[in-house]
Amino acid sequence: xxxxxxxxxxxxxxxxxxxxxxxxxxxxxxxxxxxxxxxxxxxxxxxxxxxxxxxxxxxxxxxxxxxxxxxxxxxxxxxxxxxxxxxxxxxxxxxxxxxxxxxxxxxxxxxxxxxxxxxxxxxxxxxxxxxxxxxxxxxxxxxxxxxxxxxxxxxxxxxxxxxxxxxxxxxxxxxxxxxxxxxxxxxxxxxxxxxxxxxxxxxxxxxxxxxxxxxxxxxxxxxxxxxxxxxxxxxxxxxxxxxxxxxxxxxxxxxxxxxxxxxxxxxxxxxxxxxxxxxxxxxxxxxxxxxxxxxxxxxxxxx
Numbered sequence: 157x158x159x160x161x162x163x164x165x166x167x168x169x170x171x172x173x174x175x176x177x178x179x180x181x182x183x184x185x186x187x188x189x190x191x192x193x194x195x196x197x198x199x200x201x202x203x204x205x206x207x208x209x210x211x212x213x214x215x216x217x218x219x220x221x222x223x224x225x226x227x228x229x230x231x232x233x234x235x236x237x238x239x240x241x242x243x244x245x246x247x248x249x250x251x252x253x254x255x256x257x258x259x260x261x262x263x264x265x266x267x268x269x270x271x272x273x274x275x276x277x278x279x280x281x282x283x284x285x286x287x288x289x290x291x292x293x294x295x296x297x298x299x300x301x302x303x304x305x306x307x308x309x310x311x312x313x314x315x316x317x318x319x320x321x322x323x324x325x326x327x328x329x330x331x332x333x334x335x336x337x338x339x340x341x342x343x344x345x346x347x348x349x350x351x352x353x354x355x356x357x358x359x360x361x362x363x364x365x366x367x368x369x370x371x372x373x374x375x376x377x378x379x380x381x382x383x384x385x386x387x388x389x390x391x392x393x394x395x396x397x398x399x400x401x402x403x404x405x406x407x408x409x410x411x412x413x414x415x416x417x418x419x420x421x422x423x424x425x426x427x428x429x430x431x432x433x434x435x436x437x438x439x440x441x442x443x444x445x446x447x448x449x450x451x452x453x454x455x456x457x458x459x
Contacts, residue, residue: 167399170392171408177389179412184381185246191374194246196363197381199355202238204382205390206348212387213345220346221338229334230346237328237390238351241321248314248321260318265289265406267326272402284445292410292442298435329406332397340394348390410442 188197213220221227245261269289335343359365370378396405 174392175408175411177385181385184377185249187377188374189246189250191370193363196359196365198242198246199359201382202348202351205386206352208387209345213341231350234347234350236324239354241324244317244321248317252314261322262409264322264325264409267323268329268402268406288442288445291438295435295438298431329402341391343394344390
């Protein structure tokens with residue numbers, strides 16, 4: 157019992173860390189795309205992250221699988237979890253307000269829940285998880301402020317791009333269950349390498365990166381994005397997929413917002429409106445509802 161509680165506490169700590177790492181990615185991307193085009197930024201992001209993870213895999217004495225099935229899965233996971241959503245969000249953040257982008261992207265638990273209910277049915281779905289999905293979304297809206305939704309409809313294509321990225325993330329959370337039993341660093345490294353293989357040629361053709369003159373702040377943002385919000389984040393992500401499940405892991409999408417607001421209060425002396433505190437409560441309730449483990453009641457077999 158104590159071991160289960162310890163493992164659960166560790167998973168929740170990792171979920172908070174993952175939320176922080178991915179929550180900071182929006183700032184990194186916003187700074188990066190100021191002088192680096194979206195495709196090149198994301199190609200460099202996957203290349204740096206994949207290279208770093210490959211070094212760590214070797215340092216730990218692990219080896220990537222060599223069979224076609226595993227690499228086919230890495231490739232598909234790369235498309236769902238990096239190539240498509242990374243590029244769409246980087247492109248959209250050139251014009252979309254951060255508050256609205258946060259709300260749109262935080263809906264991934266809803267899409268994960270719907271895909272699980274309607275299509276895959278790969279894990280148990282309960283009314284408690286449904287409550288968690290909508291409580292978390294309400295909390296995000298309260299924290300960011302419903303006024304952020306006033307921009308909905310303007311820059312329609314950018315907003316649709318973020319929604320498409322969110323659906324892609326939801327599919328990735330479900331497909332990630334295929335790596336059960338594999339060290340979490342292996343699918344993280346394999347998918348990043350596949351992502352780089354797909355994106356680097358596109359960058360060379362579209363952006364001609366040798367002609368770019370990125371600023372030092374954009375380069376620093378790219379480094380932070382690659383090391384922390386990608387390499388480290390995806391190792392944590394693939395572990396949590398196995399322990400918390402698809403819907404539970406996507407709860408981090410809700411937690412990104414209160415973490416960002418909390419950092420602003422602590423380090424930037426920002427203040428919160430009363431509705432934001434209510435939003436914190438809703439987010440907390442949603443995350444607990446989606447991640448609370450199901451207790452299996454032992455039954456005595458009939459004779």
